[in-house]
Amino acid sequence: MPSGKGISIVSTVRNEESHIREFLDSVSGLSEPYELIVVDAESTDRTGEIISSYRGIPDLKYIRKKCSRGEGRNIGASGAKYDYLLFLDGDCKFSNGLLDSYRNILSGDFDIVAGKTELSGSKKFSKLKRVPLYVKGFEVTSPSSNLCYSRNLFTRLGGFNPVYVTAEDIDLNIRAMRTGARATTCSECLVRAFTRQNITSFLSQAFWNGYGRGQLRIMHRDFFDQIYRGERFGSGFSITNLLRLSLASFGYFYALLKRGRYPYR
Numbered sequence: 001m002p003s004g005k006g007i008s009i010v011s012t013v014r015n016e017e018s019h020i021r022e023f024l025d026s027v028s029g030l031s032e033p034y035e036l037i038v039v040d041a042e043s044t045d046r047t048g049e050i051i052s053s054y055r056g057i058p059d060l061k062y063i064r065k066k067c068s069r070g071e072g073r074n075i076g077a078s079g080a081k082y083d084y085l086l087f088l089d090g091d092c093k094f095s096n097g098l099l100d101s102y103r104n105i106l107s108g109d110f111d112i113v114a115g116k117t118e119l120s121g122s123k124k125f126s127k128l129k130r131v132p133l134y135v136k137g138f139e140v141t142s143p144s145s146n147l148c149y150s151r152n153l154f155t156r157l158g159g160f161n162p163v164y165v166t167a168e169d170i171d172l173n174i175r176a177m178r179t180g181a182r183a184t185t186c187s188e189c190l191v192r193a194f195t196r197q198n199i200t201s202f203l204s205q206a207f208w209n210g211y212g213r214g215q216l217r218i219m220h221r222d223f224f225d226q227i228y229r230g231e232r233f234g235s236g237f238s239i240t241n242l243l244r245l246s247l248a249s250f251g252y253f254y255a256l257l258k259r260g261r262y263p264y265r
Helices: 020-028 048-054 070-079 099-105 151-157 168-180 199-219 239-258
Strands: 005-015 035-039 060-064 084-088 112-120 134-137 146-148 183-194
Touching: 005 020, 005 070, 005 099, 020 035, 020 048, 020 199, 035 048, 035 070, 035 168, 048 060, 070 151, 084 099, 084 151, 099 112, 099 183, 134 168, 146 151, 146 168, 151 168, 168 183, 168 199
Parallel strands: 005 035, 005 084, 035 060, 112 183
Antiparallel strands: 084 146, 112 146
């Protein structure tokens, strides 16, 4: 029987043919009430076909629209019917108890709950940790691949800022914490996602992550020095990590040079 808080799951996807069915199968096992809103940024593979033909989720909305990740999540959230928004990526897998774990934490009347994401795939990529940033003790670098917001707070903040290439989730978290939002983490709210599959896509991701952090420096220049930075090098001095840091640094300073303007790529 359906019980507990209703949760609107919002996922943005593009060309996730290889993972989307496993994601949908994971969602289909979750406890109701929930809905799934998938915003597809005009995939060119069979992602849309697989979603449109899927019958295992009773309340599934599929939207196809060219958009950035932040814009897509805003589109999905705008049509949500429940009071809580859970942002998940389309390459995630999780247990049937995911929403129950979130509901247990949300009973404490939190505005934000950051779940835990474990990476699988290439070992040399999955073992690398992100470089964390903290505001008022909360890790604002908690990614929106597994992040829950009250719809009320999300709406008051105006959602994700579409100017960001990446780091739109960090920006949202910073803005939320600056307004006094109540935030916590949930290690039981666990999803498993995939790393980049080759060095080219991995280094491209590192560059744009660095670009996003440069945008943060510009957008929050009045506050950025108050943000606590965790381990600067995250995962030590492996060759892979040094390459990541080098590309991220290049992206960071490129953003400062462009003053954070969105590069059309």
